[in-house]
Amino acid sequence: MRTAYYISDGTAITSEVFGHALLSLFPIEFNHKTIPFVETEERALEVLEEISESFQDTGERPLVFYTIVNLEIRDIIAKSAGINYNFLNQFVAPLEKILGVPSKPEKHRTHSIHETTYDIRIEAVNYALANDDGSNLKDYHEADVILTGVSRSGKTPTSLYLALQYGIKAANYPFTEEDMGDMLKLPTALRRFKQKLFGLTIQPERLHQIRSERRANSRYASIQQCRMELREVENLYRRERIPFLNSTHFSIEEISAKILAETGLQRRKY
């Protein structure tokens, strides 16, 4: 299998995202290898050695995606035995013309710390944790969004992702069986904040599967129970005109991006 390297003197997140997106266009498997924080010439030479060995072992030239600010280190990696993609570079000169200013690369600018956004994200994570699973009904005025749904429909991971990636404060409230008498009504704690609500739902079969992993053969996990709860919440969403999303076929990234797109929520971090 051919190796794809993602190399940087920073986190290498940019190289990973770019390389993965490009390679995902091909119906081939790769051996992915990330090497972050290549910050010395010594380390860069070790990396060259590793790339050479991969070439010798597999007989296929590795693909090397890199973004490196330090010029000496960049020059070393550029000599690797792989096929080298200094993929940001070719956009720089034309963009300098368009913008009318020279580029000014600084190390770690993309995924490094920015005092203000850092605090915002940590605060958002703390908020999500303190307001997870309906554990705290009195801080909803602070929420940017309140995710609702039945147990195991994806609320908690989504609220944490919104916090970490976007600095968005997402509370989450689980509809439980107690909420469902004859008909699920919007709980009083949520009614005041109705315009902040965003509903998640999921296919009954998938929910049954997820709950069975947690409590096999329980009533909680039974397909009948899953169907009943989901029917109730979906009816509620429609009746109360709460925007909602079926999460079954979407990743956390997709669910989060869709919530942002649908609600018009402004992220606090780019």
Place this chain on the structure above:
Amino acid sequence: MRTAYYISDGTAITSEVFGHALLSLFPIEFNHKTIPFVETEERALEVLEEISESFQDTGERPLVFYTIVNLEIRDIIAKSAGINYNFLNQFVAPLEKILGVPSKPEKHRTHSIHETTYDIRIEAVNYALANDDGSNLKDYHEADVILTGVSRSGKTPTSLYLALQYGIKAANYPFTEEDMGDMLKLPTALRRFKQKLFGLTIQPERLHQIRSERRANSRYASIQQCRMELREVENLYRRERIPFLNSTHFSIEEISAKILAETGLQRRKY
């Protein structure tokens, strides 16, 4: 201010990461605008309109970074009034030659759901929450890594990021004042799992600042207390040869990437 658009028929995460990395090379501010899930020609035409308006309003041609799998939609966006970067595209033909196979773009392949990795990440998030803040000492055998440090040194956000981005199960254990008598010793619960430990530390001044936001003027937040606790944990890390990192100047992304690089932990998700 010039607008930078990130457009996709998927999440637009790839466009964002690429565009941000490129623009971060320039000492200029941009108005960033992400438009995900452009999945119909109608929507694409609306986006064109928005780009035109931004051009007219600002007098500066917007930069438009896009990855779009659907050809009809791609052709529409390619005609925008902005400066259009179909930035993956120019790498495709040369890579087809190298790999010897034609590309086969599929919608949402990069940031969409993959049954196996999805479950792994959700499980890792649940693990991190169940093993947050020393709340559960009996599941450490399942941990990929156990983060240690004093209160507010960044353990929880890091453990959640490791779970969401990499599917890594990270427990975290806080050293509290009770652990520190004459000298901080490695708690019994951790000794068995010593090879899984990774320590976080932070500058006393920064810790004082963070704790003061939480409990102003408390002993907990005092600079003396912060200094004492950090001295104790750093001594412990050195004495017990626990790898550790000073998180003061690093983002969550950087801390996580450094932990992976230093421990050799294998991520479960790419």
